[in-house]
Amino acid sequence: MKNKILLNLILLFITAITLTSCTGTNETCDATYFGGHVINPKQNFVLLSKNDKVIDSIYLDNYNNFIAEVNVDEEGLYSFNHGIEYQYIYFEPKDSILIRLNTWDFDESLAFSGRGSEKNNFLITLYLQNEKEEQNFSPYYNLNSEKFEEKITSSKAMNNFLYEQLKESGIEITPKFDQLAQIAINYPLDRKKEFYPFIHKNRFQLNDYPTVSDTYFDFRKSIDLNQEEFINFAPYYSYVSSYINVISYKNKPMDSNQTVEVLNTIIDNITIERLKNMLLRQTIYNDFREAQMSCAINKEALKIFNDNCTNEDFLTQINALAADCDEVTQNDNIDNFEVLSTTNETLKINSIIKNKKAVIYFWSPTIISPSMLVKKIKYLELKYPKLMFIGINMDPTELSNKVNSKLRNQYSLPKTSSAHNFVKSLEPRTILIDNNGIVTNSFTYLTSPHLERQLTLLEEK
Numbered sequence: 001m002k003n004k005i006l007l008n009l010i011l012l013f014i015t016a017i018t019l020t021s022c023t024g025t026n027e028t029c030d031a032t033y034f035g036g037h038v039i040n041p042k043q044n045f046v047l048l049s050k051n052d053k054v055i056d057s058i059y060l061d062n063y064n065n066f067i068a069e070v071n072v073d074e075e076g077l078y079s080f081n082h083g084i085e086y087q088y089i090y091f092e093p094k095d096s097i098l099i100r101l102n103t104w105d106f107d108e109s110l111a112f113s114g115r116g117s118e119k120n121n122f123l124i125t126l127y128l129q130n131e132k133e134e135q136n137f138s139p140y141y142n143l144n145s146e147k148f149e150e151k152i153t154s155s156k157a158m159n160n161f162l163y164e165q166l167k168e169s170g171i172e173i174t175p176k177f178d179q180l181a182q183i184a185i186n187y188p189l190d191r192k193k194e195f196y197p198f199i200h201k202n203r204f205q206l207n208d209y210p211t212v213s214d215t216y217f218d219f220r221k222s223i224d225l226n227q228e229e230f231i232n233f234a235p236y237y238s239y240v241s242s243y244i245n246v247i248s249y250k251n252k253p254m255d256s257n258q259t260v261e262v263l264n265t266i267i268d269n270i271t272i273e274r275l276k277n278m279l280l281r282q283t284i285y286n287d288f289r290e291a292q293m294s295c296a297i298n299k300e301a302l303k304i305f306n307d308n309c310t311n312e313d314f315l316t317q318i319n320a321l322a323a324d325c326d327e328v329t330q331n332d333n334i335d336n337f338e339v340l341s342t343t344n345e346t347l348k349i350n351s352i353i354k355n356k357k358a359v360i361y362f363w364s365p366t367i368i369s370p371s372m373l374v375k376k377i378k379y380l381e382l383k384y385p386k387l388m389f390i391g392i393n394m395d396p397t398e399l400s401n402k403v404n405s406k407l408r409n410q411y412s413l414p415k416t417s418s419a420h421n422f423v424k425s426l427e428p429r430t431i432l433i434d435n436n437g438i439v440t441n442s443f444t445y446l447t448s449p450h451l452e453r454q455l456t457l458l459e460e461k
């Protein structure tokens with residue numbers, strides 16, 4: 001075992017030497033490389049993407065190393081995926097970047113080396129710092145606006161200190177990277193400034209929003225809501241989305257539908273078609289996900305979405321979701337659909353339930369991590385022993401075996417099953433059924449914050 005680890009490290013070292021020597025002081029190498037080492041891999045490849053489009057699939061070798069020449073014509077933000085996780089990577093032509101990561105602690109373990117690594121190490125350090133601050137920021141919303149602004153200023157100073165360290169290292173900072181860095185430094189904190197008046201007001205049950213200084217929102221003057229090159233950068237997209245929600249909520253009439261207001265605000269403020277489509281989809285999808293009870297797609301909001309979204313995939317997805325809702329009706333009997341057991345036996349769902357209170361959860365290894373699913377279901381089974389939990393895999397793969405061996409009542413769908421009619425959107429829906437076979441909730445999620453309250457009601461019914 002020790003020899004294998006040593007050999008692996010030697011191979012990785014040789015790869016690093018090859019990459020860094022190609023583009024160190026010697027400018028004869030015009031290629032751009034991406035490689036590295038994955039500890040505890042979830043699959044045998046890494047995907048490299050640009051603007052949500054995969055540009056390369058790079059396979060791991062027997063030692064979990066990978067390397068490839070990649071096509072980078074101009075500098076910019078890319079991303080790489082492994083398993084269900086992803087992170088950003090900034091490339092300039094002729095960069096040769098190595099990553100090292102452990103999937104058990106993906107973001108925290110990630111480290112970059114090689115030409116171009118300094119900027120990426122800065123971005124991941126800033127990302128982790130902002131993530132930590134996000135988790136610990138809640139008490140600061142209790143402060144008055146002056147103290148809250150001081151906290152924001154202090155946090156921005158820390159972010160800028162990290163950036164100054166990068167600049168002082170002698171690394172060339174291009175105008176494009178500087179734009180990205182400014183967004184990474186400021187936008188997560190500006191987003192908190194947007195939310196502060198609402199959170200403070202609600203937390204203290206005030207009649208009015210807290211008083212803020214005349215310069216409180218001056219940061220908005222430097223923000224462009226329509227910067228196409230940063231649409232896929234989470235700090236930028238999250239800020240734009242939050243700003244749209246803030247101003248739509250603040251300006252909405254008392255009797256208006258909030259989702260409709262947000263959709264109209266997007267249409268009025270966003271001119272970039274791709275960004276507008278993303279925000280329209282997110283708004284109506286979130287409205288559906290956050291509903292406390294079954295299938296609550298607002299018909300007026302759906303019409304606005306259909307009239308203004310130009311992305312055919314988004315239109316298909318949302319309308320398939322609406323159609324799925326109509327196929328399973330609250331307070332009616334569940335359709336007696338067919339399922340396939342892990343031993344390839346075709347069964348009817350009612351024969352499995354047998355007058356029991358049941359939780360039927362549809363899932364897929366491409367949507368839900370098998371290990372997370374096992375942990376979640378075991379927890380729920382222990383907490384709600386009177387309920388029968390039934391898993392139906394919509395897209396079985398080799399990863400499914402990890403679930404089948406650890407959880408009871410695992411099934412898939414034969415091609416002839418009528419259940420296909422209500423999972424066309426491939427959403428991981430969960431259906432709650434009482435002991436009379438009546439649907440008590442036709443569409444919830446294992447991750448819903450309302451799920452446990454609904455399970456308690458079902459168990460007590």
